Amino acid sequence: MESSEFQQLNYFCLNQKLDATLEWIDNQYWLHSDDPKENPIGIKIDHELARHEEFFKHASLLKELLARAVGVKSGIRPQILDLTGGLLGDSLLFLSFGCEVVTLERHPIVAFLIQSALKNAHHCALSRFKFIATDAATFLAQNPPLEVIFFDPMFEDANEKAMPKKEMRIFRSFVGSDQDAKAIFQLAKSLKPKRLVIKRPRLSIGLSQKADLVFEGKATRYDVYFSP
Ligand SMILES: C[S@@+](CC[C@H](N)C(=O)[O-])C[C@H]1O[C@@H](n2cnc3c(N)ncnc32)[C@H](O)[C@@H]1O
Incomplete structure (x- = not known):
């Protein structure tokens, strides 16, 4: 990365009073909180993909x-457009399922962490991956949707009782709470992808009307909307 871009992003951290700085560890950048007890935030892409690969040798993907x-x-x-990259947890799972994935991320620091992690990654599944640092609204206005649109905003609602994990709290503190989530949902739905999948905390209300299909896990729920 250009050192000027690095300086700009660290200045952005300072300016936003993030109490965190970007650090170069093991060939990529991580976001390090000023609290020495916190783990640095970033993504070890090859490690995660290998971990999923190992897991799916023994577990049924279809379950x-x-x-x-x-x-x-x-x-x-299916081909998947992941509107909300974040720390790529879901995108890397889609890749390990064998899907082609296009992932978006609008926050400059998060996008920077993703780009830096990608430069440090070599897994063959990445031949099916494309990352674009942009806002979902801009992208959707200019591109046809893929078969599946996946959306996992930070959007909170009054029903959300569980405290998010510590790393997610720090993440939330600088990314914010995606207040435009309902508008992005409506925009994505209007483009009529085969499936629109919204990830929500299990007990939270949906982003819109009742989903066509709901998959409920222990902590997470997937609301699925089909287009004719
Ligand atoms: C809850 S996190 C996503 C976590 C991700 N699914 C994972 O497994 O790591 C939400 C992320 O989406 C990004 N985001 C939210 N709304 C967006 C939008 N309209 N366009 C692009 N990125 C967006 C936020 O900046 C944040 O990094």
Whole structure:
């Protein structure tokens, strides 16, 4: 990365009073909180993909809730547009299911962490991956949707009682709470992808009307909307 871009982003951290700085560890950038007890935030892409690969050698992919929600079936691997990259947890799972994935992220620091992690990654599944640092609204206005649109905003509602994990709290403190989530949902739905999948905390209200299909896990729920 250009050192000027790095300086700009660290200045952005300072300016936003993030109490965190970007640090170079093991060939990529991580976001390090000023609290030495916190783990640095970033993504070890090759490690995560290898971990999923190992897991799915023993577990049935077709029983995986997320795989079922996005429509993975025997011999079917849909193309997925992940509107909300974050720390790529879901995108890397989609890749390990065997799907082609396009992922978006609008927050400059998060996008920077993703780009830095990608430069440090070599896994063959990444040949099916494309990352674009942009806002979902801009992208959707200019591109046809893929078969499946996946959306996992930070949006909170009054029903959300459980405290998010510590790392997610720090993440939330600088990314914010995606207040435009309902508008993005409506925009994505208006483009009529085969499936629109919304990830929500299990007990929270939906982003809109009742979903056509719901997959409920212990902590997470996937609301699925089909287009005719
Ligand atoms: C809850 S996190 C996503 C977590 C991700 N699914 C994972 O597994 O790591 C939400 C992320 O989406 C990004 N985001 C929210 N709304 C967005 C939008 N309209 N366009 C692009 N990125 C968005 C936020 O900046 C944040 O990084």
